[in-house]
Amino acid sequence: MNNDHPRHEPDLDLDALRAWAEGTLAPEARRVLEARIARDPEAAQLAQQLRAAQLFTEPLRTAVPPSRLEFSDLTLDIERPRSRRPWRWVAGAAAAVLVAGALWLGARPDAVPPVPANVRLTAIMLTGEEPSWPAPLTAGYRPVREGTIAWFDDAEAAARLARFTGRRVLLYVHFAECPLCQALESTALSDPGVLTLLERTVPLRLDAAKLPEAEVQQIMRTSWPYLALREADGKVVRLLPVRAPAEEMQQALDSALESGPPPAPWEQSEARANVLAATLYARRALLQARERAATDPAEARGELARAAKQAARTPAGDDLARVLSAWSDGAPFPILEEPSR
Amino acid sequence: MALDRDDFQRLFEAEREHVYRLLYRLARHAADADDLLQETFLAAWRHRDAWDGRGAAGGWLMTIAYRLWLDGLRKGSRRRALAADAPARSEIGPEPDHGRAESNGRAASQVRAAIEQLPEGPREACVLFHVAGLSVREVAEVLGLSPKTTQARLRRALDLLGRHPSPPRRQLPIA
Numbered sequence: 001m002n003n004d005h006p007r008h009e010p011d012l013d014l015d016a017l018r019a020w021a022e023g024t025l026a027p028e029a030r031r032v033l034e035a036r037i038a039r040d041p042e043a044a045q046l047a048q049q050l051r052a053a054q055l056f057t058e059p060l061r062t063a064v065p066p067s068r069l070e071f072s073d074l075t076l077d078i079e080r081p082r083s084r085r086p087w088r089w090v091a092g093a094a095a096a097v098l099v100a101g102a103l104w105l106g107a108r109p110d111a112v113p114p115v116p117a118n119v120r121l122t123a124i125m126l127t128g129e130e131p132s133w134p135a136p137l138t139a140g141y142r143p144v145r146e147g148t149i150a151w152f153d154d155a156e157a158a159a160r161l162a163r164f165t166g167r168r169v170l171l172y173v174h175f176a177e178c179p180l181c182q183a184l185e186s187t188a189l190s191d192p193g194v195l196t197l198l199e200r201t202v203p204l205r206l207d208a209a210k211l212p213e214a215e216v217q218q219i220m221r222t223s224w225p226y227l228a229l230r231e232a233d234g235k236v237v238r239l240l241p242v243r244a245p246a247e248e249m250q251q252a253l254d255s256a257l258e259s260g261p262p263p264a265p266w267e268q269s270e271a272r273a274n275v276l277a278a279t280l281y282a283r284r285a286l287l288q289a290r291e292r293a294a295t296d297p298a299e300a301r302g303e304l305a306r307a308a309k310q311a312a313r314t315p316a317g318d319d320l321a322r323v324l325s326a327w328s329d330g331a332p333f334p335i336l337e338e339p340s341r
Numbered sequence: 342m343a344l345d346r347d348d349f350q351r352l353f354e355a356e357r358e359h360v361y362r363l364l365y366r367l368a369r370h371a372a373d374a375d376d377l378l379q380e381t382f383l384a385a386w387r388h389r390d391a392w393d394g395r396g397a398a399g400g401w402l403m404t405i406a407y408r409l410w411l412d413g414l415r416k417g418s419r420r421r422a423l424a425a426d427a428p429a430r431s432e433i434g435p436e437p438d439h440g441r442a443e444s445n446g447r448a449a450s451q452v453r454a455a456i457e458q459l460p461e462g463p464r465e466a467c468v469l470f471h472v473a474g475l476s477v478r479e480v481a482e483v484l485g486l487s488p489k490t491t492q493a494r495l496r497r498a499l500d501l502l503g504r505h506p507s508p509p510r511r512q513l514p515i516a
Contacts, residue, residue, distance in 0.1 A: 014492055018470075049500070050499060052503060053498075054471065057456070057467075060366070061471075061472060068375050069375050310372045
């Protein structure tokens with residue numbers, strides 16, 4: 001192989017480059033690839049591009065929860081005999097005669113059309129604004145996980161969660177190279193007592209480098225690093241001591257938190273968010289099924305059944321189950337009555 | 342080779358999570374991904390004669406899954422899609438991602454917007470390779486292309502994504 005003519009080398013393996021960019025390439029393969037990158041400018045450029053693309057697309061590679069589909073969910077369909085079996089043709093022909101008869105009857109002026117059932121919903125509102133909730137809650141958010149603070153970096157998102165859970169926001173303004181910030185993070189903000197108190201807050205960490213210059217100057221005149229307990233609307237409850245021992249921080253935070261109403265437990269807020277999520281999901285499924293029922297009732301019924309299964313054991317799931325049971329074969333989609341507001 | 346029910350159950354158990362992973366990354370919604378997974382396996386069962394039992398069943402299933410997802414997008418019957426701006430990644434039940442979900446959601450929107458601007462060929466390859474995490478061979482199988490053409494499309498996507506502007510960096514204040 002001639003190192004002066006890298007274009008004669010084999011094509012670069014994008015799978016290997018991706019594994020290299022992710023740090024999962026086996027040591028020997030990594031050594032070979034890095035040697036290639038070192039001598040071949042095209043390889044170096046591609047490696048750089050691929051690493052950038054992996055970093056760039058990282059927000060879309062979300063963690064994948066386990067599937068809820070079981071083989072038993074398929075068995076009704078797969079155990080149905082295949083349509084090419086002779087008796088299926090006979091059954092098909094008989095069904096066609098019945099359908100033709102039904103159509104003929106339906107065309108008669110004195111034929112009675114099937115009456116749609118009435119279903120009173122108890123949880124799903126079909127009109128008005130869709131229910132909303134802070135997204136992190138349905139992802140199991142907690143302010144402290146395994147001794148580490150799960151900081152928000154978006155002030156609006158933190159305020160939304162604080163309002164929903166009845167908490168205050170612990171605002172921390174820092175920047176990466178600030179030694180005082182690092183000291184604070186390794187002392188008071190790692191202290192077990194302080195971390196326990198943080199369960200009663202929504203921690204928000206803002207990078208000073210991303211804030212307007214005037215705001216940073218204002219903050220630095222007040223305190224640096226900046227750590228304050230604030231209401232969800234931004235009103236400061238208490239500025240916290242950032243250069244004092246952890247015990248002092250704990251006392252200050254404790255007394256500041258005591259001055260407000262006790263927040264609901266996280267589990268309770270999460271359950272409320274999950275009910276809202278299920279309600280939104282069920283509402284969309286119901287509206288979609290109602291729309292589709294006119295053109296493809298079988299598909300609409302199937303989608304509604306799947307949605308009812310997903311939302312099972314929630315009030316909205318119960319609504320879907322009631323609609324399904326009231327919707328007889330061949331009848332129009334039930335008339336839905338909303339719960340009183 | 343025709344699959345019987347037991348073969349099919351084994352195939353389901355072996356490939357379910359693999360195919361679901363692809364669908365979840367595409368649909369970004371657990372319920373939609375499960376619906377698509379069910380449709381995928383039902384379609385595979387209906388067309389089980391099309392698989393000769395020698396090739397990789399995973400590739401065959403992922404091809405079906407990808408086409409069903411695309412069909413759903415075209416018909417507009419899916420609530421969530423790669424192109425859509427999803428406020429939450431899971432509507433029912435928790436996901437193992439703790440915190441920063443909303444800001445991640447915003448970053449994800451920007452990435453999706455950038456990917457949406459790619460021409461169709463590189464875009465499809467990019468989504469399957471970078472987002473769904475398939476190998477080049479799997480992407481080629483799903484798209485019905487040769488691995489060489491797939492590599493070329495991926496490199497084109499890399500070129501185009503490389504021109505996407507990064508967020509500006511500001512001067513840091515000094516403590």
